[in-house]
Amino acid sequence: MKPLSTPNTSLADQVASSLRQAVRSGVLQPGRLYSAYQMADTLGVSRSPVREALLRLAEAGMVEFERNRGFRIVLPKPRDIAELFHLRLLLEVPAARRVASEAPPDLVDELRAQLVDMERAATEHDEIRFMRHDQNLHGAILSAAGNRRLVSLIDNLRDMTRLLGASTVDRSRTLHDVCAEHVPIVDAIAAREPDKAGTAMAQHVTNTGRLLVAQAVAETGDQTGADALWDEVVR
Amino acid sequence: MKPLSTPNTSLADQVASSLRQAVRSGVLQPGRLYSAYQMADTLGVSRSPVREALLRLAEAGMVEFERNRGFRIVLPKPRDIAELFHLRLLLEVPAARRVASEAPPDLVDELRAQLVDMERAATEHDEIRFMRHDQNLHGAILSAAGNRRLVSLIDNLRDMTRLLGASTVDRSRTLHDVCAEHVPIVDAIAAREPDKAGTAMAQHVTNTGRLLVAQAVAETGDQTGADALWDEVVR
DNA sequence: CCGTGGCATGTAGCATGCTACATGTCAAGA
């Protein structure tokens, strides 16, 4: 018999979650210097788990250490975002194509259910839930593609975008718009049309990516145009 | 002026390197239980950097912790390897295609130089150096594709294969054979023929992947045929 | 007014102390 629950809730894990949320909610501001001591004290734990969590985030590129100085939240630069979405294109488009060529019925049901939930969250303006179902939908497609590593990989990438999505929520598209972009993907998969599924996914990811890059460029006041950057990275 | 050298050699880094090498050289055997205490003692450092290094390896999937018991080196299962090469196909083939469409001259020079070094290492049966130049060649192509994240990602994946490559060195192909597989890739890039470059890269990665999967299947005495597994994962 | 050096401050990184717990052992009881 397998253990009931391998306590996946080590203190370090909890701290990591807290830190992510703190970044999302704006409590931890990118660029500013913080100390692990301080964080440990604030969270009421010792420095070890805090350091462990920070190291993990550092490896994901969300945090940078400065020796004997502290750490700071790294706000992804426009190029980072472009690269990130480039990877998503390279991985998620083939996944959508492949899944469409098989289209297991229960997967289609699952996808439709997520769509419904997304729509509902959109009307209620519950951004958190919306993002979760968005993630679920993409996750379901990737899982069905049969590569576990792929799933966790994309999960990490999406996590990054969620971080920055919080600092400046994207207001140029409503949640309903975003939701609508997923419909053709699911439809194509249900209809077993790989080409359509691929292009729909590419469209969706590209739209999102271009928007976030443009947004990041606007914020940082970077010289290079967002479209130029996108085209250079994604090509 | 930039700092001379941000000491990238934290103790934890060194320990991580030591551990990788220990696995490669067979000193640390997969599946066996070890203790961090022991390792710290052996390496002559305290437990903190050892733990830190182990956590990093654990996140990469090379190591598994057992609470209050110890840790063990995880030997990637056939499916892991298949998934890993699936990802490499998804990422490296487009990279090769793209680079071929541009073919910066200095890149071609670099690639040819790496080929020469690989060949030399092959004749001298210097497997370590061979692997390094192999990695350099792939890395150069990926770097030229302009996505830094992509480079580090593939680096990690390749690192994994090197781990298991050591436990049972692949004897069905000579180093010269492997080297020869790279030639068409470089030629196609130099000739600015994206299609050829893509197929050559796909061929190379597929060959290597199928072999390693077959090898892993043979070792573990798994039931499912290696080819079936490959086809299921990669499709 | 500006460069220089001592000093106080605060931190990352490493070492070490401490606790709860997962397992192996073995003797007592059925």
Next chain:
DNA sequence: TCTTGACATGTAGCATGCTACATGCCACGG
């Protein structure tokens, strides 16, 4: 023989102590 459970053993995970060092501040000398 099989089960039970007290106990010893050893570890992960967390807490805390310790050190070198990067920076800011300020007084002093040019």
